[in-house]
Amino acid sequence: MKYKFEKPVNAAIGTGKYQCSISWRNGDFTADEPVSQGGQDSGPDPYTLLLSSLASCTLITLRMYIDRKGWEIPEIRVNTNLYSEIKEGSIVTVIDRDLYFPQSVPDDQKLRLQEIAKACPISKILENQVTVRTFMQRDPETAKKIVYENADIAVIWRPELCQHATRCWKELPRVFRPKEKKWVDVEGAPAAQIAEQVHRCPSGALAIEKK
């Protein structure tokens, strides 16, 4: 298992209605709710962000394909929108994606591009099974702790807090070895690398004690 991004997308909200500051690898932006939902419309709402993700992925995928083919298509545009309806007792969401070109494009190229758009990575994510796992960092003060240490680092392990996200042992198996009795081997990687992995534990079960 390897995450797509070295650093996760981070978001925070205070008591303001409803500005969320979103940090991504190269900057920040604001998400909000429209005024009709009690927000201030100071940034895209979550549905708009979802549609934007599909729209941008579609355009980037098409541009790459067109450039590879050497076709003369200077501009591609896309509209995305969605609706939900109840079908056989379940809510079904339908996303519509309309592709168009301000300049004339031969029909055979348009048909090919329609197929390519359907295969863009975000389309595939949306149309395949997605699982959202939710972890919660808990207060470490009361939980029992075990320490694994050497001269450079001390890793604290609080078994009651572990939510078995598998993140530590899938990303750094030389150190986090769930099948071993002494399951954290602090000799398995440099201290800085272990510390970085410990900070990615979503439950607070792993922590670093200052040396």
Ligand code: SF4
């Ligand atoms: S210690 Fe943290 S990262 Fe490792 S399995 Fe438990 S919750 Fe996941």
